[in-house]
Amino acid sequence: xxxxxxxxxxxxxxxxxxxxxxxxxxxxxxxxxxxxxxxxxxxxxxxxxxxxxxxxxxxxxxxxxxxxxxxxxxxxxxxxxxxxxxxxxxxxxxxxxxxxxxxxxxxxxxxxxxx
Amino acid sequence: xxxxxxxxxxxxxxxxxxxxxxxxxxxxxxxxxxxxxxxxxxxxxxxxxxxxxxxxxxxxxxxxxxxxxxxxxxxxxxxxxxxxxxxxxxxxxxxxxxxxxxxxxxxxxxxxxxxx
Numbered sequence: 001x002x003x004x005x006x007x008x009x010x011x012x013x014x015x016x017x018x019x020x021x022x023x024x025x026x027x028x029x030x031x032x033x034x035x036x037x038x039x040x041x042x043x044x045x046x047x048x049x050x051x052x053x054x055x056x057x058x059x060x061x062x063x064x065x066x067x068x069x070x071x072x073x074x075x076x077x078x079x080x081x082x083x084x085x086x087x088x089x090x091x092x093x094x095x096x097x098x099x100x101x102x103x104x105x106x107x108x109x110x111x112x113x114x115x
Numbered sequence: 116x117x118x119x120x121x122x123x124x125x126x127x128x129x130x131x132x133x134x135x136x137x138x139x140x141x142x143x144x145x146x147x148x149x150x151x152x153x154x155x156x157x158x159x160x161x162x163x164x165x166x167x168x169x170x171x172x173x174x175x176x177x178x179x180x181x182x183x184x185x186x187x188x189x190x191x192x193x194x195x196x197x198x199x200x201x202x203x204x205x206x207x208x209x210x211x212x213x214x215x216x217x218x219x220x221x222x223x224x225x226x227x228x229x230x231x
Contacts, residue, residue: 034219043205043222044158045117090158094217102148102171103220105158 002027002095006106013081014114021076021109023065023091033074034092034103035065044090050074061085081113118142119223121206127229128196136191136226138206146211147189148220149181152203164189165211196230203227 003026013019025031032051036044048059055067065076076089088110092103118141128134140147149161163171164183178200180192189206203225210218 036222041224041227043117043119043121043224044207046219046221049219102160102163102217107155107157 002031002093002104004091004093004104004106006089006091006109008109009107010110010112012112012114015083016080019078019081019085019111019113021089021091021111023074023076023106024072025074025091025093026072027093027095030096031074032094032096033065033067035059035063035074035076036090036092036105038088038090038108040087047076047089083113083115086111086113117221117223119206119208119221121204121223121226123226124224125227125229127231128193129231130196130198132196133192133194135193136204136206136228138189138191138223140187140189140206140208140221140223142208142210142221144208144210144218144221145186146209146217147183147186148207148209149189149191150205150207150222152205152225158205162191193228196228198230201228201230 005024034049035047038044047063048057050057050067058064063078088108090108091106094103120139122137146165148163151159160173161175162181178195182190205225206223207220209220
C-alpha cells in the first residue's frame, strides 16, 4: 500500500524567510512524488514532481523539493517566502511498482506567510 | 488556467434534487478523474476513466453517477444527496500510457456543492 503524510497542518513563516513544508511517504517500490498548491476557491495547481534522476527538483514560482530516499521524504522548500505563497499545499505519491494505479494525496498543509 | 474547466462553480441543491456537474479538458488527455475534497480531509478519489472506460470506483455511493461520453468530457450526476455530501468536487485529467505510466494530473477549479 502507498501512503503519504504531511505532519504539519499549519506552517507560519515571515516574508523573506526560507520556508519548508514537510512530506514523508511510504511505498513498497520506488515513488513518483508530486507537490500541488491550492489557492482559495481554486483547484489544485501542479508545482513540481520527482520521477527519477536528480534528487533536487525545481518547480514553479521558485519552489524546489528534495527527494531523500533514506528518510522517505520529499520536503518542499523556497529560499525566500512571499505573502502570495500563502495557500494550501498537498504532497502526493504513487508507487511505481505497486498495484495502486492512482495518486494518494496527503491531508494538506496550510502555509501562511506573514508580512 | 490549467486547461480543465468545470461548471457550475457553485451549486446549492436540496436532498431530492437531481443535478449534474460538468468537466471539460482541453489538453488532449485520455484519462479523467473525479475527486471529493472535504474540509480537514485528504482528497478522496471517486472515479477514474481511462480511454472513456471506467477503471476505478472507490466505493462511492450510487447517488453519485459518472458519465464519460468522450475523452474530453466528464459528468457527475447527482441525485438524492445527503448534507454530508457537501464538499468541493474536483475534476482532473492526465495522459496515461499503455504501460500504465501516468503523467501529471491537471485539475479544474472545482464545483462547490452545498446540500441542504
